[in-house]
Amino acid sequence: MDLESVKRLLENGQGTENESSINSLPTRLFDPFILQGLHVDLVEPGRLICSMKVPPRLLNNGNFLHGGAMASLVDLVGSAAIFSTGAPNSGVSVEINVSYLDAAYADEEIEIECKVLRVGKSVGVVSVEIRKKKTGKIIAQGRHTKYLLVRSKI
Amino acid sequence: MDLESVKRLLENGQGTENESSINSLPTRLFDPFILQGLHVDLVEPGRLICSMKVPPRLLNNGNFLHGGAMASLVDLVGSAAIFSTGAPNSGVSVEINVSYLDAAYADEEIEIECKVLRVGKSVGVVSVEIRKKKTGKIIAQGRHTKYLLVRSKI
Amino acid sequence: MDLESVKRLLENGQGTENESSINSLPTRLFDPFILQGLHVDLVEPGRLICSMKVPPRLLNNGNFLHGGAMASLVDLVGSAAIFSTGAPNSGVSVEINVSYLDAAYADEEIEIECKVLRVGKSVGVVSVEIRKKKTGKIIAQGRHTKYLLVRSKI
Amino acid sequence: MDLESVKRLLENGQGTENESSINSLPTRLFDPFILQGLHVDLVEPGRLICSMKVPPRLLNNGNFLHGGAMASLVDLVGSAAIFSTGAPNSGVSVEINVSYLDAAYADEEIEIECKVLRVGKSVGVVSVEIRKKKTGKIIAQGRHTKYLLVRSKI
Numbered sequence: 001m002d003l004e005s006v007k008r009l010l011e012n013g014q015g016t017e018n019e020s021s022i023n024s025l026p027t028r029l030f031d032p033f034i035l036q037g038l039h040v041d042l043v044e045p046g047r048l049i050c051s052m053k054v055p056p057r058l059l060n061n062g063n064f065l066h067g068g069a070m071a072s073l074v075d076l077v078g079s080a081a082i083f084s085t086g087a088p089n090s091g092v093s094v095e096i097n098v099s100y101l102d103a104a105y106a107d108e109e110i111e112i113e114c115k116v117l118r119v120g121k122s123v124g125v126v127s128v129e130i131r132k133k134k135t136g137k138i139i140a141q142g143r144h145t146k147y148l149l150v151r152s153k154i
Numbered sequence: 155m156d157l158e159s160v161k162r163l164l165e166n167g168q169g170t171e172n173e174s175s176i177n178s179l180p181t182r183l184f185d186p187f188i189l190q191g192l193h194v195d196l197v198e199p200g201r202l203i204c205s206m207k208v209p210p211r212l213l214n215n216g217n218f219l220h221g222g223a224m225a226s227l228v229d230l231v232g233s234a235a236i237f238s239t240g241a242p243n244s245g246v247s248v249e250i251n252v253s254y255l256d257a258a259y260a261d262e263e264i265e266i267e268c269k270v271l272r273v274g275k276s277v278g279v280v281s282v283e284i285r286k287k288k289t290g291k292i293i294a295q296g297r298h299t300k301y302l303l304v305r306s307k308i
Numbered sequence: 309m310d311l312e313s314v315k316r317l318l319e320n321g322q323g324t325e326n327e328s329s330i331n332s333l334p335t336r337l338f339d340p341f342i343l344q345g346l347h348v349d350l351v352e353p354g355r356l357i358c359s360m361k362v363p364p365r366l367l368n369n370g371n372f373l374h375g376g377a378m379a380s381l382v383d384l385v386g387s388a389a390i391f392s393t394g395a396p397n398s399g400v401s402v403e404i405n406v407s408y409l410d411a412a413y414a415d416e417e418i419e420i421e422c423k424v425l426r427v428g429k430s431v432g433v434v435s436v437e438i439r440k441k442k443t444g445k446i447i448a449q450g451r452h453t454k455y456l457l458v459r460s461k462i
Numbered sequence: 463m464d465l466e467s468v469k470r471l472l473e474n475g476q477g478t479e480n481e482s483s484i485n486s487l488p489t490r491l492f493d494p495f496i497l498q499g500l501h502v503d504l505v506e507p508g509r510l511i512c513s514m515k516v517p518p519r520l521l522n523n524g525n526f527l528h529g530g531a532m533a534s535l536v537d538l539v540g541s542a543a544i545f546s547t548g549a550p551n552s553g554v555s556v557e558i559n560v561s562y563l564d565a566a567y568a569d570e571e572i573e574i575e576c577k578v579l580r581v582g583k584s585v586g587v588v589s590v591e592i593r594k595k596k597t598g599k600i601i602a603q604g605r606h607t608k609y610l611l612v613r614s615k616i
Contacts, residue, residue: 072222
């Protein structure tokens with residue numbers, strides 16, 4: 001194994017024209033970069049169902065939905081579900097975990113379901129499941145734990 | 155609490171000009187979107203240290219490095235560390251978890267250290283720590299578990 | 309804070325008569341120590357519901373069901389659920405995670421529900437939820453990932 | 463696969479003489495059941511090293527240290543490490559995760575090292591590593607997140 005290739009893997013594309021176009025992206029683009037195209041199908045206090053067609057920008061090198069993108073969906077959609085319970089704010093993340101179970105390909109319709117497991121005065125926990133909309137097959141399941149009393153410091 | 159505002163939170167910006175510019179982003183942009191600006195400082199078999207100045211595009215609404223971006227770093231840099239051991243491929247993700255411990259602000263220098271905990275014939279596990287470069291204070295710690303025998307299906 | 313008290317906390321009871329009675333416990337007592345009193349209410353391929361009255365031996369110092377005991381239930385009952393799919397063996401553990409959401413007190417009836425999320429040729433993942441039987445309130449939710457091709461080494 | 467055998471797997475031994483001896487075990491035995499034989503080798507604020515000979519009672523059916531026992535060590539020893547920082551109490555568990563990397567056999571000497579990653583006013587996180595004492599090979603690595611402001615409710 002060539003250690004230089006590990007370096008290339010991570011630094012790949014730097015110094016190309018791709019670089020300047022990425023560097024010129026606007027600030028705080030992360031949320032829309034992940035969420036653009038997502039539709040909220042149902043929202044109840046503590047429960048949220050969204051759907052989305054896997055966008056080409058979120059694919060990995062294997063041409064399926066990136067694991068980091070799925071972790072980001074667990075983060076963002078899970079936070080919104082905690083907010084839906086009437087929590088005063090959506091807090092800060094304490095812990096996120098995701099199990100990856102299947103692949104979702106470009107333009108495949110996925111469904112994201114969140115169930116809030118608990119919201120107390122200071123800690124909220126939500127379970128998030130990403131499924132193939134057509135078959136219901138689970139693509140990923142995760143949990144997101146947030147600390148809600150965010151005035152000063154955790 | 156207004157359930158409509160949860161919907162707006164997630165669908166925010168759709169239908170604006172932001173939308174078309176995001177939709178026109180190239181395919182498989184996820185890796186460079188996360189990694190652009192990262193520098194590999196050290197690579198040994200099973201150990202990897204990188205550094206990066208927190209780029210404005212990866213900020214969240216609180217103006218610090220997005221939790222989803224940190225999970226994506228655990229994914230991507232952790233995968234490269236597993237690859238550095240000489241594993242035949244970097245496999246597919248089985249599980250990612252991240253504990254969030256502190257905030258990293260725009261242009262702050264961060265350091266990402268990966269230690270491979272185990273690479274067997276079929277399962278690899280790597281621990282990833284994100285720190286403030288100046289003080290060494292831990293911002294996040296996570297683990298990434300990969301399945302390495304990817305020929306057909308898990 | 310007295311560092312000596314941390315030592316006492318962990319080494320507490322050693323050198324007392326408790327010690328010899330624990331040291332004389334039979335080998336491989338762990339499974340029955342956790343499971344004694346558990347009843348399987350439903351078993352289908354990939355789905356399992358059990359119930360149990362919280363036994364006094366599994367309480368923590370706060371007098372509610374010990375977090376380690378709940379993690380052990382996620383381990384053991386989750387393994388049985390993976391086995392119920394017809395997997396050739398119940399494999400070895402790769403990862404366990406548990407979120408703790410509420411307390412279960414002595415003699416309270418709890419229900420443990422497992423849903424297998426995926427069983428492939430080599431990796432199985434199961435979601436485990438522990439609830440108060442009376443109210444359905446969630447006490448803990450976890451996931452257990454197992455590697456199933458256990459002939460030689462992972 | 464015989465669903466009846468899943469039931470037997472979990473209810474095994476009930477109705478035998480083992481049952482009455484387990485039912486007669488004292489209340490809150492969990493901590494000493496796990497910790498008996500553990501020795502604290504080093505304690506500093508936020509750092510803790512312990513060692514232990516794997517006791518026969520904590521073996522699984524494969525005759526190596528039970529995954530549930532290791533999760534319980536992450537719970538208990540990790541809690542003590544958080545307590546060692548001077549936290550007013552050791553709090554309640556929010557989340558535990560463990561990656562299993564190798565097996566530890568009966569009478570093998572193991573070392574448990576805890577490093578507190580953060581202790582704030584309300585949330586504490588500790589990383590726990592279980593290793594073979596002789597070789598330093600990692601057997602398991604986990605994290606334990608606790609909520610520290612335990613007066614009323616989380």
